[in-house]
Amino acid sequence: MNLSRTSSLEGGNRMRSMRCVVLVVVVVGICVFTLGSDVVRGQSSAQTKSLLNINAQGVGAHGYDPVAFFTQGKAIKGGPQWQSTFGGATYYFQSSADREEFERAPVKYAPQYGGYCAMAMTMGKLEDVDPTYFVVHDYELLLQRNEKAHVMFSKDVKGNHRKADENWSKLQQVAGK
Numbered sequence: 001m002n003l004s005r006t007s008s009l010e011g012g013n014r015m016r017s018m019r020c021v022v023l024v025v026v027v028v029g030i031c032v033f034t035l036g037s038d039v040v041r042g043q044s045s046a047q048t049k050s051l052l053n054i055n056a057q058g059v060g061a062h063g064y065d066p067v068a069f070f071t072q073g074k075a076i077k078g079g080p081q082w083q084s085t086f087g088g089a090t091y092y093f094q095s096s097a098d099r100e101e102f103e104r105a106p107v108k109y110a111p112q113y114g115g116y117c118a119m120a121m122t123m124g125k126l127e128d129v130d131p132t133y134f135v136v137h138d139y140e141l142l143l144q145r146n147e148k149a150h151v152m153f154s155k156d157v158k159g160n161h162r163k164a165d166e167n168w169s170k171l172q173q174v175a176g177k
Helices: 002-048 066-071 096-104 118-122 147-154 157-175
Strands: 079-086 089-093 134-137 140-143
Touching (some): 066 134, 079 096, 134 157
Antiparallel strands (some): 079 089
């Protein structure tokens, strides 16, 4: 009798062990799925965003005049009365003279990296910008996300610009542009 009772207890223990194994497998599976989808989201976040940083109305550089960064060395808001479209973005200008200058050489004045943060681009990421933080380097407008990004980028402008260019090229290739 004792023998059959022991056998019965062992059977119960086996069932509990099997339930534990199944539970562990399910929990691990959920963790792997959740972690895996976060990794996929993290890797593709730059790929799923448009390569052009514009608002809902299609305005780039948050409405700042791209020519003013070069001619006045500061960020100046433009207005919709003076606008021009280039590369899928509409840019606002503070004057008709700035708009005309932009239209003569839009590639020169349009922000690099689709108007995304240059420092983030050094890490292969697309981040929005605050155009009051910027660098004009090698005749290119490099907008930054915030003061921290601006300071970090400024520590090695040449090296960071090169790294951002490399990552931008890779993103464009992935996007088929």
